Amino acid sequence: MQAAFFGVIAFLSILSAILMVMNRNPVRSALFLVANFALLAVLYLTLAAQFIAAVEIIVYAGAIMVLFLFVLMLLSLGASHALRERGGLQPLVAIILGLIFLASLSAAGAIGTLGPGQATPQWVKNGGTVKAIGTALFDPRLPWLFPFEVTSILLLVAVVGAIVLAKRRV
Amino acid sequence: MLAVPTEYYLALSAILFTIGVIGVLIKRNPIVIFMCIELMLNAVNLTFIAFGRHFAQINGQMYVIFVMAVAAAEVTVGLGIIVAVFRTKDTIDVDEVNLLKF
Numbered sequence: 001m002q003a004a005f006f007g008v009i010a011f012l013s014i015l016s017a018i019l020m021v022m023n024r025n026p027v028r029s030a031l032f033l034v035a036n037f038a039l040l041a042v043l044y045l046t047l048a049a050q051f052i053a054a055v056e057i058i059v060y061a062g063a064i065m066v067l068f069l070f071v072l073m074l075l076s077l078g079a080s081h082a083l084r085e086r087g088g089l090q091p092l093v094a095i096i097l098g099l100i101f102l103a104s105l106s107a108a109g110a111i112g113t114l115g116p117g118q119a120t121p122q123w124v125k126n127g128g129t130v131k132a133i134g135t136a137l138f139d140p141r142l143p144w145l146f147p148f149e150v151t152s153i154l155l156l157v158a159v160v161g162a163i164v165l166a167k168r169r170v
Numbered sequence: 171m172l173a174v175p176t177e178y179y180l181a182l183s184a185i186l187f188t189i190g191v192i193g194v195l196i197k198r199n200p201i202v203i204f205m206c207i208e209l210m211l212n213a214v215n216l217t218f219i220a221f222g223r224h225f226a227q228i229n230g231q232m233y234v235i236f237v238m239a240v241a242a243a244e245v246t247v248g249l250g251i252i253v254a255v256f257r258t259k260d261t262i263d264v265d266e267v268n269l270l271k272f
Contacts, residue, residue, distance in 0.1 A: 001173075002173035002174055003173065003174055006174045006178060010178070010182045013182070013186065014182070014185055014186065014189070017186055017189040017190070017209055018189060020193070020205065020206075020209070021189055021192060021193035021196070021197070021206065026199055026201055026202050026205075029202050029205055030205060033205050033208065033209065036186075036209065036212070037212065040212050040215075040216060043179070043182075043216060044216075044219055046174070047179070047219045047220060047222075047223045048223055049219045049222070049223070049231050049234075051231070052215075052219060052231050052234050052235070055235070055238060056212075056215075056238075059238050059242060060208070060212070060238070060241075063242065064208065064241065064242060064245050067245055067246070067249060068201060068204070068205065068245070068249070071201060071249045071252060071253060072201060074253065075252075075253070075256050075262065090195075090196060091196045093195075094192050094195035094196045095192055095196075097191075097192075097195065098188045098189075098191050098192035098195070099188075101188055101191055102184060102185065102188040105184045105187070105188070106181075106184065109177075109180060109181075109184070114176055114177065114224060117175075117176060117223070117224045117226075118224065118225050118226045119223050119224065119225075119226045120226065123226045124223075127222075127223070127226065127228065127231075128228075128231055132228060133228070133231060133232075133235070136228045136232060137232065137235070144232050147236055151236060151239045151240075154239065154240065154243050155239065155242070155243055157243070158242070158243035158244075158246045158247055159246070161246070161247045161250065162246045162247060162249075162250040165247070165250035165251055165253070165254045166250055166253065166254070
């Protein structure tokens, strides 16, 4: 039952990813990407990462995709202005290189075995809750507190950078 | 313990990452290239969470939080650069914007 559910979600996520790459209209690509994010959030739920699944929907499907669509509409690069795609050999070469890349990833993954999973039912129930994430994130004995603080500086720099890029004359 | 083996999640992640790589290679609209990069970041996030569950560790989910923060910052600055390029060159075709190409 769970394997069948995983199979359906995995198939749909691969399908939406392929449709995103194949589509000529960037707005439709963005919508397929939103579908892909939602399916990945479902997969995160099956992996006992409830908080990450919620953040995936809020941050990726909400904030980042709105930013993408906003820029697409702002530059009016919709269907009527779709860039002509590369013809000839380039897509073929890209697909061959991609398949070689996938084969090398598979070869790297086939070196060792993972062994049985170590997640207990107790961990699956509590491993990804807001409480578990927050406790780990702000525990001074764990190495996550300093990166969390540095992240705030990163976001501040990104905001300042976006404003500087958007202004006509600084 | 696991109904679905971790290897299946890793295989799905590898396939999604490869689709993202192919998209970066064949698309000429930089906004769609950014979307493909987001797809690759999400594939890596799936790997982190799958390993985190496999070894019953919270560390995988911690990394995903930081990856999401970096992705948000990257998209903000990247789209700002695209808007600035469009304003100066009236096109964002990556084959036309080649001033830095030697």
